[in-house]
Amino acid sequence: MSNAAAVLTRLRSASSLAVVCHDDPDPDSLASAIALESLARTCGVETVDILYGGSIVHQQNRAFVDLFDVTPRRYSDARLEANELVAFVDHSVPGEHNQVPRGTPIDIVIDHHPSERTVPSDVIDVRESYGATATILAEYFLESELELTPRIASALLFGLHRERLDFYRQPTDREYAAAAALHERTDPERLRELYGVSFLPGSVDAFGDVIHNRIRQGSCLVSCIGRLENRVALAQGADFLLNIDGVDTVLVGGVIRDEVHLSGRTTRPDLDLGESFGRLFGDRGSVGGHDDMAGGQLPLEDVAGTTDAEDVLVERLRDRVGRRFLDAVAGDAAEPDA
Template sequence: MVADVDSGEPSTGADPTALVAAFETVSSLLVVGHDSPDPDCLASALALRTIAESAGVETVDIVYGGHISHQQNRAFVNLLALDLDRFDPAQLDTVDSVAFVDHAVPGINNSVPTGTNVDVVIDHHEYETSVDADYLDLRTGYAATVTILLEYLDGLDLEPTPELAAAALFALHRETIDFVRGPTMREYEVAARLLDLVDEELIKRMYGAMFTPETLDAIGEAIRTREIRGSALVSSVGRVSERDALPQAADLLLNLEGVTTVLVFGLVGDHVQLSARSVDSRIDVGELLRQTFADVGTAGGHDNMAGGQLPLGLFADESADDFELVAFVGDRIGSRFFDAMNLSDPS
């Protein structure tokens, strides 16, 4: 039951009826989102829950690790009154089946122990490591995981609830940055089908979520500390507790005239978090981050957006004050990134 990951089209084994058949002997399902889940992950989880319940699964729990800190993501959860729980590894021993949506490998961007058996994986990302599941649908030709799940619903003649429709439409907008970043015709078609099912005012309220003061300060710091070489920019948000401030800063800085590739880093806990964006068709920023930081942490993503996480202790003494840490880490992060892009120090 594996999808064709090259074309993005599902094989005959990966289809709605096969997924329903996989659930027919299951009474409890744990849908695990990735750490700090975004709307695409959460909307996909809601869609999978709809499919599982239609197949007779009695208990479907949606869980996640990390924290939901992005203000729009918090508004998304609160306005839709989503029933979510924090992931506890002990839950793995109490359910019949475990599913991943919008991520695929235990221990990579999730809190599930490495080596855990996962029964269902549905995702649109590409992975260097092998992906294994009893039911696997991995379509890198899609711009969002929720698109795959909504096609499943359509194939099963299941209409999304108003809650799911709103979640899915907002997820499509966020995942593609309002249909600017890499949408396919599939995303447009799915969005068009959702329009008559959603409360437009609810979508506006999700978009209207305000920045937290910390996020605003982080974006300001990223603007202040930017370094540009050629069309590439590297910047720091300093030390933050809101990890989602990094991609927001990266998205904003990509609008700077003459800049086509952005890397933003910040200190979050005992790690250096990375967020990268690119609109340069010659650059696969996911592969660029993998090659640049594979020896010191985990990094990767898509051709136009990527992220990473590096242990802070590999770069600097964590006992130093934050100003020294950020400066020290910034020199090394920036040097690695610019060198990988063959952009020498202008001095």
């Protein structure tokens, strides 16, 4: 039995399903969630709850929810337990990047990220060789010949584009094949509107600080900023800085409330960024990721003490996080990037 057939068979056994996205869900996670919801309803599942922890603050993620009529609900144990089946999309282990208690049994897991922990699920479709979970869901539709509506095709195409193709983050042949198959089924107007959404004002300010505060060591670049409203600008800044000529690895850090948030990117084939984050910062907070993207949160007091002075805060982050990262993954002396 194929993975798609196993998932469909499991869906046909229940009348309700909770689809759990990871915390702060991105387009890959959201697209995969509504694609699985569509499959579930085709299989006769009457009730589908899409659940998430964290927040949806990135301007394109918020626009995605609006334009694709997604109705995600804040995670709670009660909402999870109210459904017969539980599915994870774009993550795999309870308690890692989600609010689900560790050890909770899961019925279906669909993901492309590697995990060092055992995945506690009846039906497991984890394809580490794939670049996006949306690609896996697209193949479910294409292999089963189930109806692929313009809404779902557009969502999946946007999800795999944002995960891999837009920034050329090690896409596989499967991403290109899925994109080609989805393209003719999409709603072009909806996609154009989604790509044209604007930045939040606070993100623009923080984004400017990310650019201004950058320092470079060889092909590695770091930027540490002070306090910001949400971590959207950190990921956006990391994506942007990776486009600088000669730069192949980026770390951006900033402070949200009582935590230091980190966002990293690399195109180096010899560097596993998730492993590097774990080795450098795993003993100080919650970090993780995979070979080309990583992120995490560190307790602010552990990293920078209790200072309220913004310039002191930035300098401590640069010394205790940024330079530690540069020394570990780069070679030459760090200097401001002109």
